[in-house]
Amino acid sequence: MTLQDLGYSNLLEQFKIEQNLDSLEIGRVISEHKERYVVKTPKTEFDAELLGNLRFTAESRYDLPAVGDWVAFSEYDNNKAIIHAVYPRISIMERQAVGKKGQIQIIATNIDFGLIVQAVDRDFNINRLERYLTICNASKVEPIIVLSKIDLLGESDLENIIHQIKQRIKDVTILTVSNQIAEGYDNLNQIIKKGKTYCLLGSSGVGKSTLLNSISGKSLMKTGHISTSVNKGRHVTSHRELVVMENGGILIDNPGMREVGISDLSDGLEITFETILEYTQNCKFKDCTHTQEKGCAVLEAVENGNIDSNSYANFQKIEREKLHFESSVLEKKKKDKSFGKLVKQVKKQRKQNKY
Known part of the structure; x- marks a missing residue:
């Protein structure tokens, strides 16, 4: 087995050279268990954990490894490893x-x-x-x-x-x-x-x-x-x-998914429901919600059978979920920002009290 058999590409090799990762080994994450990872190389598998700096500097879930990722790691003691970096993802x-x-x-x-x-x-x-x-x-x-x-x-x-x-x-x-x-x-x-x-x-x-x-x-x-x-x-x-x-x-x-929750998937909606979105260009109003407006080309297409009514209902439901997710993200960011300001104020007050 070679790295190419695991999906390794020229783009990953280029990244390794540009980031000076030659001194570290490279492997692919094949499973994840609560911040413990199994990393596969052409020769063997490693039980890996994150380098402390990588864990503490991560700003979101996107900065941490997931199944399918390529990672740079160093080996220690009987197939144990420390993950130093995550390679760029194609998807x-x-x-x-x-x-x-x-x-x-x-x-x-x-x-x-x-x-x-x-x-x-x-x-x-x-x-x-x-x-x-x-x-x-x-x-x-x-x-x-x-x-x-x-x-x-x-x-x-x-x-x-x-x-x-x-x-x-x-x-x-x-x-x-x-x-x-x-x-x-x-x-x-x-x-x-x-x-x-x-x-x-x-x-x-x-x-x-x-x-x-x-x-x-x-x-x-x-x-x-x-x-x-x-x-x-x-x-x-x-x-x-x-x-x-x-x-x-x-x-x-993958484990079976009881729920297929939609996040911020605007591009995905446009491709999946391309037929519906093509009709939106002919709506009378630019801000048409395609729910009850007069002159809505989408509703007209549903009525005359050019758009499947069940597909339209599913599109509306997924669109609402996407918007709800986006508002939840904004709400969470506001709360995190407010909490951050509070922490700074407490630290500042404690510092003033010392003097």
């Missing part, structure tokens, strides 16, 4: 942190393709597909839709689902697979390219870990038993993990 896939107002959660970094896995049985939900697409498009990650558990549907029902997707989602590759009858994996394997990184996205129980095992040809991830009542596997992936495949591809498995 950051993120969502709104669950239960944390105005905060983001990094799903993974340096991703080339997002494999959006949805089971065609009870889990199937086009609105959720559009949410994952928005995250991929905002991150400049190419999305690929993978429909799993196709053995649970008849051929006509499966064709109907694919037709529904194509009506609302344009120019995105759709693949179908079955873990039970081992169907569709030849097509999936053909899209896996050496040195490229693929991130598995989807809810719990849709078969992401089983899919990963099937692609690799060996049991890399534990899988849960299938429930006969709901046809869903028990969710077993508890953390993000990067795996290098025998065919040269690099996959990141």
